[in-house]
Amino acid sequence: MAERQRKLQLKVGFEGKPEKELAVTAFVFDHAGRLVTSAPVQAGKADLVLPGGAGHPQVVLGPSTLADDGEPTLERLRRAGGHEPSFRLAAGDKVVDLGLIPELEWHGWRHCRCRIRGRVVRPVLFGHGYSDMPVCNAIVHICEVDRWPLVIAKLPDLVLERLREDILVAPFRPVPEPDPSPLAGRLGRDRLERVGLNPQPLPPKVLEVRAHAAAAGPRAEVAAPNAALVLDAATRAVLSSESMESVRRVLVDQAALFVPYICLWKYLWPWFTCDEVAVVTTDENGRFDTSIWYPCLGDRPDIYVWVEYPVNGTPTTVYRPLMACNTYWDYQCGRQLTIRVTDPRVPWCGDVPRPPGSQVVIVSIGENLGFPEIEPSGLTDAGAPLGGSIEPVVLFGTSLPLGVTHYRWSFRQLTRSSDPSFVPSAAWTAISEPVGRHYEVGANPAWYPLSTVPSPEGAVVEIPPTDPPGGPDSVWRPSLAVRANNASAFFLRSLRGAVGLAAGTHELKLELFKLVASVPVRVRLDEPGAVIALKVVDEPVPLGPSPAPYAAAPPANHLLDGGNLVGFRWVLHIDDNPCESNIVDVVVGPNAAGPCGFIQYEPAADPADDPPGAATIAFRAHHPNGFATFSFVVSKGSTGPVADASAGGPVTQAVANGFANDGTGNFTKNVPVATLLDGCVEAAFAETNYVAAMATDGWDRLSGYDASGPTKAFALEPTDS
Numbered sequence: 115m116a117e118r119q120r121k122l123q124l125k126v127g128f129e130g131k132p133e134k135e136l137a138v139t140a141f142v143f144d145h146a147g148r149l150v151t152s153a154p155v156q157a158g159k160a161d162l163v164l165p166g167g168a169g170h171p172q173v174v175l176g177p178s179t180l181a182d183d184g185e186p187t188l189e190r191l192r193r194a195g196g197h198e199p200s201f202r203l204a205a206g207d208k209v210v211d212l213g214l215i216p217e218l219e220w221h222g223w224r225h226c227r228c229r230i231r232g233r234v235v236r237p238v239l240f241g242h243g244y245s246d247m248p249v250c251n252a253i254v255h256i257c258e259v260d261r262w263p264l265v266i267a268k269l270p271d272l273v274l275e276r277l278r279e280d281i282l283v284a285p286f287r288p289v290p291e292p293d294p295s296p297l298a299g300r301l302g303r304d305r306l307e308r309v310g311l312n313p314q315p316l317p318p319k320v321l322e323v324r325a326h327a328a329a330a331g332p333r334a335e336v337a338a339p340n341a342a343l344v345l346d347a348a349t350r351a352v353l354s355s356e357s358m359e360s361v362r363r364v365l366v367d368q369a370a371l372f373v374p375y376i377c378l379w380k381y382l383w384p385w386f387t388c389d390e391v392a393v394v395t396t397d398e399n400g401r402f403d404t405s406i407w408y409p410c411l412g413d414r415p416d417i418y419v420w421v422e423y424p425v426n427g428t429p430t431t432v433y434r435p436l437m438a439c440n441t442y443w444d445y446q447c448g449r450q451l452t453i454r455v456t457d458p459r460v461p462w463c464g465d466v467p468r469p470p471g472s473q474v475v476i477v478s479i480g481e482n483l484g485f486p487e488i489e490p491s492g493l494t495d496a497g498a499p500l501g502g503s504i505e506p507v508v509l510f511g512t513s514l515p516l517g518v519t520h521y522r523w524s525f526r527q528l529t530r531s532s533d534p535s536f537v538p539s540a541a542w543t544a545i546s547e548p549v550g551r552h553y554e555v556g557a558n559p560a561w562y563p564l565s566t567v568p569s570p571e572g573a574v575v576e577i578p579p580t581d582p583p584g585g586p587d588s589v590w591r592p593s594l595a596v597r598a599n600n601a602s603a604f605f606l607r608s609l610r611g612a613v614g615l616a617a618g619t620h621e622l623k624l625e626l627f628k629l630v631a632s633v634p635v636r637v638r639l640d641e642p643g644a645v646i647a648l649k650v651v652d653e654p655v656p657l658g659p660s661p662a663p664y665a666a667a668p669p670a671n672h673l674l675d676g677g678n679l680v681g682f683r684w685v686l687h688i689d690d691n692p693c694e695s696n697i698v699d700v701v702v703g704p705n706a707a708g709p710c711g712f713i714q715y716e717p718a719a720d721p722a723d724d725p726p727g728a729a730t731i732a733f734r735a736h737h738p739n740g741f742a743t744f745s746f747v748v749s750k751g752s753t754g755p756v757a758d759a760s761a762g763g764p765v766t767q768a769v770a771n772g773f774a775n776d777g778t779g780n781f782t783k784n785v786p787v788a789t790l791l792d793g794c795v796e797a798a799f800a801e802t803n804y805v806a807a808m809a810t811d812g813w814d815r816l817s818g819y820d821a822s823g824p825t826k827a828f829a830l831e832p833t834d835s
């Protein structure tokens with residue numbers, strides 16, 4: 115039988131006399147801390163209806179404003195200085211006198227509104243570097259963390275003693291504010307830390323704190339970022355006293371000194387909890403904005419933020435770093451927060467940032483091969499050729515001269531690796547593979563193909579428009595396919611093969627056009643009064659978050675016609691040849707490994723004799739033009755590689771660890787049997803050979819051109835066994 119509800123009236127008074135009537139509410143919680151009911155205090159009374167089975171309730175009196183931001187919790191009321199009266203409730207009681215609310219408590223109940231605003235962004239690598247792109251529809255959870263005095267009050271003496279010792283003995287520096295930027299400084303070739311599907315990206319660098327690395331952490335306003343903790347004599351004396359109460363008091367009174375170091379004290383982390391005060395969803399610019407209440411006479415709120423995103427329609431945690439190291443202590447209300455999410459499942463909004471003004475910037479090939487990383491020879495600065503799908507990244511300025519609406523990439527071969535006498539043709543071939551951009555209308559993704567206009571020399575391609583085609587409710591979505599949205603052209607291997615191009619250097623050219631009576635007409639880039647600055651990114655990619663360093667394109671890259679600048683030319687060395695790999699059967703004297711792999715040797719043979727005291731080991735590691743490296747390994751039993759029988763490096767080297775190259779990639783070496791056995795009378799061996807192509811498409815090394823000979827095995831046994 116269900117228990118009946120119970121009516122109860124609470125009588126409440128105030129010590130002292132408030133200047134004006136306070137809006138106070140009686141909040142009632144059950145034994146588990148769950149809110150069961152509440153009622154306003156009017157004329158010194160609060161009339162409640164307790165649900166059946168409530169048992170002995172917990173009553174907290176606090177400011178009514180705390181109910182404005184959703185259901186208040188016990189923790190929020192305690193942080194707000196709520197009054198928890200002591201009372202007894204008998205079975206038949208209908209009225210309970212809670213006594214007077216202390217003046218010290220109700221004085222702090224005047225609440226102020228704190229505006230919390232910010233952006234959720236994802237650092238995204240474009241050809242010109244990282245940009246903070248907005249994340250739309252992210253679910254932002256805003257929590258208020260336990261205040262420092264509350265934490266200090268509940269620390270056991272043993273923990274407090276440890277904290278006291280750390281403060282007095284250990285020299286350390288404060289931790290900067292949460293996530294000033296995970297990309298601070300130029301990253302060069304380093305990538306953003308890839309987090310996979312870890313819902314807590316960037317565990318806030320705690321391990322590097324003592325080495326003064328940049329970590330996420332508290333309150334930059336109260337400590338110089340490079341200043342070690344310095345205590346005056348009076349504070350040090352109190353901390354050194356035997357009175358734990360005095361230690362607690364000085365830690366609270368001098369909170370501004372100690373809060374910046376919370377991230378360092380791992381044993382304090384479990385003592386910090388937070389109460390969720392708001393949940394908001396980001397807009398199309400990744401922004402969120404909300405307000406909460408806090409006591410006007412107290413410290414400003416300490417704010418912690420974590421983020422969910424609807425992955426496949428299900429809200430999924432994508433950002434939840436350590437609270438102790440990622441709380442905005444004493445948050446300055448109204449200050450914009452930037453929450454950087456690196457989870458790869460999270461897409462971003464908006465289009466690739468465009469350079470301002472009348473300029474065209476040549477950035478890179480793919481994501482990882484910047485303009486200065488390609489030598490005049492067309493090889494990369496690591497000596498590698500290009501191959502596969504070659505995708506030049508170009509940024510078109512926001513205000514090109516009126517009428518300049520199209521561009522075209524074309525190519526021709528300059529040299530041929532297999533034919534030194536090759537004479538290049540004057541004819542150019544336009545790159546005609548379709549190019550486009552992704553956009554979204556509502557939640558529906560779509561593909562916008564850049565329009566083309568035919569001409570005798572090849573079709574010209576529309577410069578990507580500023581606005582997507584779906585109207586005011588549509589947005590660009592480059593995150594749906596970064597590679598497809600980055601490319602200004604796709605110079606495909608199949609296209610090169612169809613035209614009969616072979617390995618060697620190729621010349622690409624980029625030209626701009628306007629339409630005159632629907633006919634493409636090439637424009638001069640140095641036209642007086644309508645100059646288009648031809649720029650290149652002047653550092654290796656990827657770059658850091660700062661604006662990309664643009665520089666004027668070198669004269670060697672100018673495409674001239676009659677002395678006029680009409681475009682950009684780029685020499686690239688392209689080689690799509692695959693590698694070759696093979697392993698030859700090991701031979702000792704007259705005996706070869708053969709299909710069964712066993713080789714008998716003469717135990718008494720002189721290792722210097724060849725044969726029978728040495729094993730002939732041979733393999734093939736070849737690339738037609740030498741653009742490959744190899745790794746050949748002979749391993750014995752469970753002891754691992756045999757150093758004298760293994761080798762690696764460029765396939766072009768004449769000698770590799772004693773293995774002689776015949777000039778065509780066939781390597782041979784005689785290794786003493788005793789060296790192979792190394793104390794064993796008989797032993798089994800495995801041979802592996804991997805040949806790795808050096809060619810790159812600017813995104814990754816083209817491992818599809820690699821080769822690995824089938825693994826072979828052999829065993830050495832004495833002839834008298």
